[in-house]
Amino acid sequence: MSARVAVLGLGAMGLPMATALARIFDVVAFDIAAERVALAVEAGATGVGTVVEACLGTDVVVVGVRDGAQLDALVLGDGGVADSLPTGAVVVVTSTVGEAAVRAVAEALAARGIRCVDAPVSGGPVRAGTGDLLIMVGADDEALAAARPVLDALSSSLTVVGGIGAGQQLKTVNQLLCGIHTAAASEALALAHRLGLDLDACIEVLSQGAAASFMFADRGPRIAAQLRGETPPLRSRLDVIGKDMGIVGDLARQLKVATPVAAAAEQLYRTVAAAGLDASDDSVVATMLAKEPAW
Template sequence: MTSDVGQATVAVLGLGAMGLPMATRLAGAFTVTGYDPMPASRERAETTGLSCAATAADAVVGAGIVLVAVRDAAQVEGVLFGGDGIAPALAPGTVVVMTSTVGMDAVASWTERLDDLGVALVDAPLSGGPVRAGDGDLLIVVGAHPSALEAARPVLERLASTLTVVGSKPGDGQALKTVNQLLCGVHIAAAAEALALADALGLDQQLALAALETGAASSFMLSNRGPRMMHGYDGDADVLSRLDIFVKDLGIVGKAARTAGLATPVAAAAEQLFLLGQTQGLGTADDSSVIRVVAPQRRTAGTDATGTDATGKDTDGTETAR
């Protein structure tokens, strides 16, 4: 493959919660041009000093690496091959790095169509959230031809603290990310149920969380989402990962499992919690708000597990027989 572009020039398409911190992180080591269809997102990016193009096609001109950070497969399709897609503007030798979690279905088609243009696709879904993206502390799993991977490696290593190559073809990264999201979704749902149960049993959630984190029941999602679950009841939890992302991702998990002929009943149960949250208007809230599906409100402060307070009265003020 003959390259007509400079590998030190990067275009970042999608300047949302993950795309913007990745772009600013890359700008510390590469020449970066960003693009987002939302004017407000471009304006926010420009306040960080990032250079933004007026169109996606303009952004990729001269870029050796094009990093795509959009929501789902439909958006990837539109960015690459839609009416305003970048495919006609990509020079031979360009490497497209797809960071989105989109499932495996369309990856083979995208790879083939880009290959016809002399462009390689690196399948590199990632995990870690916006703060870690800005710090270069992401987990990235990669499926790519070795030559494409080597071209993209400096960009990937700038973003990742853990870079795991899982296969030699695009789609392999999506496969492992699907497995990853099964566990993440289940762990968040389980953390929500556990902390809701602690509250229902009259325990202090903060103390319960601290105790659970020291033992065998601990998990990254319990420690990371647990405090946000409690803040969410007060309406002040930061939105670091939207709840409806897990509606999408656990949908991908379910489809992949059915295609493989594998039952995943625990993942399916977790998916239902996130779906319920979305139907209750929590789709754009932080995914930790799934605890409000399990327990819409905290118990009254000072109430014990029997529904009585320290005076021996029911929470409605009536005396309780003992």
């Protein structure tokens, strides 16, 4: 297809999404880290050094950032997306930033004649690279139609749940489960480790029964590596899952919905982050849980 697509933010999800899109579209890629841009270039994208360059003549911008503050700075800051995109272009927000953040950005873009699609993704980096993501979409019909070819190229399952903000709402529910499942996987394998069980065998057995979950299968091998004193690849930063559980907690408090298990998981992530491990893979939680007490 001839559409020009910009991918802004080449982190754990942004880079594989750029890789998947470069197989189909003319992709330009930007990140503040030059080494990430170089990897995108190796995957077939054109690297650029500024947001302004990325947005020049671009039809669709795919944004992958860590949180609402980064989204606001990238889109609405000086020399950002809002100042650089042509009228009629569409911005696709793939990050989990919360309903309020995406609504504020969408309103500011609309005032400049730029459309917005709220499209948080789920599935992890491997599935992002193969175009096999689950995408939860909040958008009006016009914006969705403009972004649809890009969304289809990234997803195997795409669900439109309402207008702007609705995608973030559903993703928040999704992350409640993901955060709890990750914490539970860490607890289970920490217990298995202290029992002296073979962790690989535990993962194989538990993945076939009622205890199985996507998060256990995804995190299990990395948790086992951490417990053996190895350093697994950094794929899911602790501060990211902690941020997501913070969004869950904020929304639950706003709606006065009791979420005690999610709250416990959030506090677990905060505790591990406070130990200076916020930039580590979130599988590191298990090492904290498995430590023998000093008393």
